[in-house]
Amino acid sequence: MAETPPYGLVDDAALAIDGETIVFAGPRAQAPTADRTLDLGGRLVTPGLIDPHTHLIYGGNRALEWEQRLLGVGYAEIARAGGGILATVRATRAAGYERLVESAQLRLATLCAHGVTTIEVKSGYGLDVETEIRMLRIARDLGERLPIDVHPTFLGAHAVPPEFTADPDAYVDLVCDEMLPPIAAEKLADAVDAFCETIAFTPAQIERIFTRAAEFGLPVKLHADQLSDGGGAELAARFGALSADHLEYTSTAGVAALARAGTVAVVLPGAYYFLREQRPPPIAALRAAKVPIAIATDCNPGTAPLVSPLLALNFACTLLGFSPEQALRAMTCEAARALGLRHDRGTLEPGKLADFAVWNVEQPAELAYALGANPCHAVYKRGRRAEPTQH
Numbered sequence: 001m002a003e004t005p006p007y008g009l010v011d012d013a014a015l016a017i018d019g020e021t022i023v024f025a026g027p028r029a030q031a032p033t034a035d036r037t038l039d040l041g042g043r044l045v046t047p048g049l050i051d052p053h054t055h056l057i058y059g060g061n062r063a064l065e066w067e068q069r070l071l072g073v074g075y076a077e078i079a080r081a082g083g084g085i086l087a088t089v090r091a092t093r094a095a096g097y098e099r100l101v102e103s104a105q106l107r108l109a110t111l112c113a114h115g116v117t118t119i120e121v122k123s124g125y126g127l128d129v130e131t132e133i134r135m136l137r138i139a140r141d142l143g144e145r146l147p148i149d150v151h152p153t154f155l156g157a158h159a160v161p162p163e164f165t166a167d168p169d170a171y172v173d174l175v176c177d178e179m180l181p182p183i184a185a186e187k188l189a190d191a192v193d194a195f196c197e198t199i200a201f202t203p204a205q206i207e208r209i210f211t212r213a214a215e216f217g218l219p220v221k222l223h224a225d226q227l228s229d230g231g232g233a234e235l236a237a238r239f240g241a242l243s244a245d246h247l248e249y250t251s252t253a254g255v256a257a258l259a260r261a262g263t264v265a266v267v268l269p270g271a272y273y274f275l276r277e278q279r280p281p282p283i284a285a286l287r288a289a290k291v292p293i294a295i296a297t298d299c300n301p302g303t304a305p306l307v308s309p310l311l312a313l314n315f316a317c318t319l320l321g322f323s324p325e326q327a328l329r330a331m332t333c334e335a336a337r338a339l340g341l342r343h344d345r346g347t348l349e350p351g352k353l354a355d356f357a358v359w360n361v362e363q364p365a366e367l368a369y370a371l372g373a374n375p376c377h378a379v380y381k382r383g384r385r386a387e388p389t390q391h
């Protein structure tokens with residue numbers, strides 16, 4: 001049997017599309033006849049990129065705080081001055097619907113222009129019933145405004161809001177009893193996420209949220225082991241999570257648990273880079289255990305203000321030891337798996353959605369190689385040319 005060529009690349013290839021769906025992908029000589037053809041000039045075609053972890057919607061930004069940190073101001077001092085995640089919570093609560101849409105739409109248009117056709121967008125900067133629901137509505141709305149599929153995730157358990165500092169368990173009650181029921185009833189989220197960390201929520205608190213999510217039939221995912229090994233990977237695996245994300249401090253037992261559960265590891269090289277972290281996630285152990293690995297931008301104002309999926313690929317290669325081929329798989333088919341969408345996207349094959357990007361490159365490695373470039377020639381979403389509005 002012939003070996004699969006690198007990247008599964010087919011020279012002189014053709015795609016045949018019927019409506020939103022691919023009906024043929026392979027050598028041009030074998031393609032079916034079509035009513036209408038389009039010559040892409042011999043350019044590279046890949047599946048549309050999939051960004052499976054973002055915090056795209058937020059008020060304000062944290063550039064000043066970043067500048068202060070570079071000038072040597074300590075994190076504790078910045079937090080005392082009202083900086084950090086709670087600064088974004090304040091700005092997000094204060095911003096009206098339209099202002100939040102506008103700023104998120106700019107970021108989303110940039111991601112679309114870099115070949116992204118499906119994205120996950122989390123809430124988590126409202127931390128009250130009204131603003132969490134507003135963020136999720138905006139996520140759904142963005143998917144209507146731009147040629148991209150947006151999959152909203154409810155991340156009420158992102159941080160303990162200032163009103164509940166003295167009683168975090170009461171905030172978990174609010175998430176379970178006041179936020180989740182209307183969100184589930186209105187189908188505002190496709191999944192539920194939480195931040196498992198000493199500075200955020202304990203495994204016991206998250207178990208309550210995940211149990212409630214399961215009652216509503218919502219899949220879960222988890223920010224796990226980013227700053228310490230809190231048993232996050234094991235917790236995610238116990239609930240059959242779609243993905244466990246970050247994983248810098250995940251133990252050998254955590255890796256084994258993910259493998260058994262079939263949970264996808266989502267690594268976030270943009271945050272690793274931006275925070276100048278020293279401890280990479282256990283990529284070799286994850287690969288050895290055959291845990292599928294996806295990459296995301298983690299686009300957020302505090303730790304990864306990243307709107308280039310191609311830079312995320314580069315960081316994964318230069319900082320985390322991915323090959324360019326592994327990186328591209330991680331932002332296409334494995335990213336689809338991380339969102340539970342492997343059945344209809346992430347590869348170019350018959351039966352999948354006709355979501356693809358056309359690139360001005362000679363070889364696929366160039367996608368991860370050219371720092372800051374955007375070689376994207378065109379994007380097709382569900383069989384139609386996508387024209388994201390660039391502002």
Ligand SMILES: [Zn+2]
Binds near residue numbers: 054055298
């Ligand atoms: Zn995140």
